[in-house]
Amino acid sequence: MSLHYPFTDLPPAGQRFKVADGVYWLRFPLPFALDHINLWLLEDNHGWVIVDTGLGVRRSRDIWQQLLAEQLDGKPVTRIIVTHYHPDHLGMAGWLQQHCQAPVIMSRGEWQLASHICDASDEQTIQRFKHFLGSHGLQGDNLDKVAGKGNGFRRVVMPMPTDPQFVGAGDSLTINGQHWQIHIGRGHAPEHLCLYRNDDRLLISGDQVLPTISSNLMVRPTEPEANPVVAFVDSLKAIRDALPQDTLVLPAHGLPFRGLHHRINALVAHHDQQLDQVQAACRHHPHNAHDILPVMFNRELDVQQLMFAMGESIAHLNCLVEQGRVQREDRDGIWHFAA
Numbered sequence: 001m002s003l004h005y006p007f008t009d010l011p012p013a014g015q016r017f018k019v020a021d022g023v024y025w026l027r028f029p030l031p032f033a034l035d036h037i038n039l040w041l042l043e044d045n046h047g048w049v050i051v052d053t054g055l056g057v058r059r060s061r062d063i064w065q066q067l068l069a070e071q072l073d074g075k076p077v078t079r080i081i082v083t084h085y086h087p088d089h090l091g092m093a094g095w096l097q098q099h100c101q102a103p104v105i106m107s108r109g110e111w112q113l114a115s116h117i118c119d120a121s122d123e124q125t126i127q128r129f130k131h132f133l134g135s136h137g138l139q140g141d142n143l144d145k146v147a148g149k150g151n152g153f154r155r156v157v158m159p160m161p162t163d164p165q166f167v168g169a170g171d172s173l174t175i176n177g178q179h180w181q182i183h184i185g186r187g188h189a190p191e192h193l194c195l196y197r198n199d200d201r202l203l204i205s206g207d208q209v210l211p212t213i214s215s216n217l218m219v220r221p222t223e224p225e226a227n228p229v230v231a232f233v234d235s236l237k238a239i240r241d242a243l244p245q246d247t248l249v250l251p252a253h254g255l256p257f258r259g260l261h262h263r264i265n266a267l268v269a270h271h272d273q274q275l276d277q278v279q280a281a282c283r284h285h286p287h288n289a290h291d292i293l294p295v296m297f298n299r300e301l302d303v304q305q306l307m308f309a310m311g312e313s314i315a316h317l318n319c320l321v322e323q324g325r326v327q328r329e330d331r332d333g334i335w336h337f338a339a
């Protein structure tokens with residue numbers, strides 16, 4: 001069985017598009033290879049709840065100003081929910097919080113990581129990435145390009161929201177009299193909020209479950225031994241086991257779809273296969289994370305994609321180390337992995 005996409009038309013630019021009772025889809029542009037993000041507007045008793053906020057750049061602010069003026073039927077924003085810390089989700093939350101005088105809701109784990117990343121100076125950020133990615137085999141020009149921009153996160157999350165309300169596993173939110181259960185995704189982000197409305201089997205999945213691309217699993221320099229592959233796969237299986245197959249999934253990228261179990265099974269299989277391929281390469285001869293890139297990605301990578309790809313390569317190697325399938329050794333300051 002493949003995925004079923006009930007909506008083939010995209011929301012018109014700058015307009016909301018109804019996908020379920022009281023649930024509207026907004027599509028914002030992104031200046032990356034991944035060129036858009038889906039945000040969600042939920043009707044509340046006397047206003048609107050926003051789920052995810054767009055990249056913190058002038059273009060997003062201009063779109064929000066127009067949407068707030070024209071698409072909310074004159075009603076206020078009552079809450080702003082941020083699924084996870086990535087700047088295309090969190091970026092405009094601080095501006096919206098101030099502009100709309102509405103509270104921001106997120107998980108403690110996402111808030112802590114975002115604050116930690118934001119607090120680093122340009123120089124600290126460059127040094128952390130240089131040291132970390134250099135120790136995994138990224139060298140020369142590419143290392144300078146990937147590490148050389150300083151704290152790019154802070155430049156597209158401006159300002160950070162203040163005093164968020166924390167929610168987590170087992171909590172639920174009441175919106176327009178209906179309960180939305182919180183399910184937690186891990187691996188792509190530390191404590192990613194997914195929102196599920198049981199009444200009509202609707203899941204706002206953020207980046208945890210995407211229909212056509214696999215979410216980036218990146219090891220960050222601040223937690224170099226992390227194993228996001230297992231965290232991602234385990235949290236996906238928990239979501240699959242908790243929610244029905246015919247759930248309508250509202251993802252942050254791509255089209256809304258049905259076929260949640262099918263998609264999760266495919267993502268789990270994808271990572272199993274990647275682990276097998278990486279281990280096989282390391283059986284040939286020891287590889288570092290940079291050597292592994294052509295094994296995992298057979299396409300050209302721009303600078304941003306190179307950083308994600310390095311993070312993903314390290315993630316799979318860390319997983320194999322933890323499973324005892326490869327051994328890590330330091331060769332002249334660069335980690336190599338042998339099977």
Ligand SMILES: [Zn+2]
Binds near residue numbers: 084086188189207
């Ligand atoms: Zn993300």
